[in-house]
Amino acid sequence: MAAPVLEMRGVGRDFRSGDEVVRALDDIDLALAPGEMAALLGPSGSGKSTLLLTAGLLEPPDRGRVRIAGRDAAGSDCGMTAAERRRFRRDHIGFVFQKANLIPFLTAEENVRIALEVAGMTGRPARMRAAELLDWLDLRRRAAALPVHLSGGEQQRVAIARAIANQPVLLLADEPTAALDADRAARVMGLFRRIAEDRGAAVLVVTHDHRALDMFHRRLVMQDGRLGEAGRGDDVGSVAKAF
Numbered sequence: 565m566a567a568p569v570l571e572m573r574g575v576g577r578d579f580r581s582g583d584e585v586v587r588a589l590d591d592i593d594l595a596l597a598p599g600e601m602a603a604l605l606g607p608s609g610s611g612k613s614t615l616l617l618t619a620g621l622l623e624p625p626d627r628g629r630v631r632i633a634g635r636d637a638a639g640s641d642c643g644m645t646a647a648e649r650r651r652f653r654r655d656h657i658g659f660v661f662q663k664a665n666l667i668p669f670l671t672a673e674e675n676v677r678i679a680l681e682v683a684g685m686t687g688r689p690a691r692m693r694a695a696e697l698l699d700w701l702d703l704r705r706r707a708a709a710l711p712v713h714l715s716g717g718e719q720q721r722v723a724i725a726r727a728i729a730n731q732p733v734l735l736l737a738d739e740p741t742a743a744l745d746a747d748r749a750a751r752v753m754g755l756f757r758r759i760a761e762d763r764g765a766a767v768l769v770v771t772h773d774h775r776a777l778d779m780f781h782r783r784l785v786m787q788d789g790r791l792g793e794a795g796r797g798d799d800v801g802s803v804a805k806a807f
């Protein structure tokens with residue numbers, strides 16, 4: 565197997581709720597290779613979002629370590645400053661959330677270009693790259709539209725273009741199809757697969773959408789902060805109950 569893009573070892577995270585401690589992540593071990601697309605499934609409160617945010621360096625782990633692209637990026641002895649981590653996140657990780665969260669007064673093209681500009685690409689190269697991304701996502705004709713004039717599926721595709729603008733090696737998505745109908749949801753999942761296979765990114769998608777599970781190379785299942793994996797023929801629900 566190629567060196568993993570994402571490697572989590574012994575990762576733990578606790579939250580205090582009154583007198584109780586909730587173990588949101590319990591000794592998580594996970595490796596994702598380049599080109600791999602994994603679904604992250606599990607009941608509400610099982611720790612999926614916490615895992616995604618920890619993998620994305622937005623939440624610090626209490627225990628264990630997170631390596632991304634071969635670099636220690638989070639964990640007690642990782643040695644990155646907060647500013648280095650921010651830069652590293654910007655250069656290596658893309659995020660897509662349930663809501664597209666586009667900037668309402670910028671066009672589709674400007675929403676993509678701003679991600680490039682924040683990372684230091686400006687002027688003609690940025691305009692060309694934004695156009696190429698919008699083209700790739702079949703949005704060329706919508707480039708000049710404001711978000712309010714885009715459909716839900718189009719907005720989510722702009723959000724995906726923005727997330728992959730800086731060619732992240734790791735793409736993390738939290739219920740990206742929850743607000744879309746079945747056709748649009750399948751299309752978005754198909755795009756994630758292309759991003760994995762054509763661009764070699766590792767893609768991790770939190771989803772409750774069991775309609776599109778065939779698209780994923782791997783199906784990871786969370787239950788009470790622990791992580792398991794369902795095989796191709798396994799029923800996901802019974803895998804969760806088994807640990």
Ligand SMILES: Nc1ncnc2c1ncn2[C@@H]1O[C@H](COP(=O)(O)OP(=O)(O)OP(=O)(O)O)[C@@H](O)[C@H]1O
Pocket residue numbers: 579580581586587588606607608609610611612613614615
């Ligand atoms: N910032 C926080 N402060 C306190 N508790 C938290 C915090 N974030 C998450 N938790 C708790 O950690 C556990 C895991 O939450 P998490 O959001 O990761 O679950 P989830 O599987 O993503 O749930 P859902 O499918 O409902 O989004 C839950 O018990 C939740 O209440």
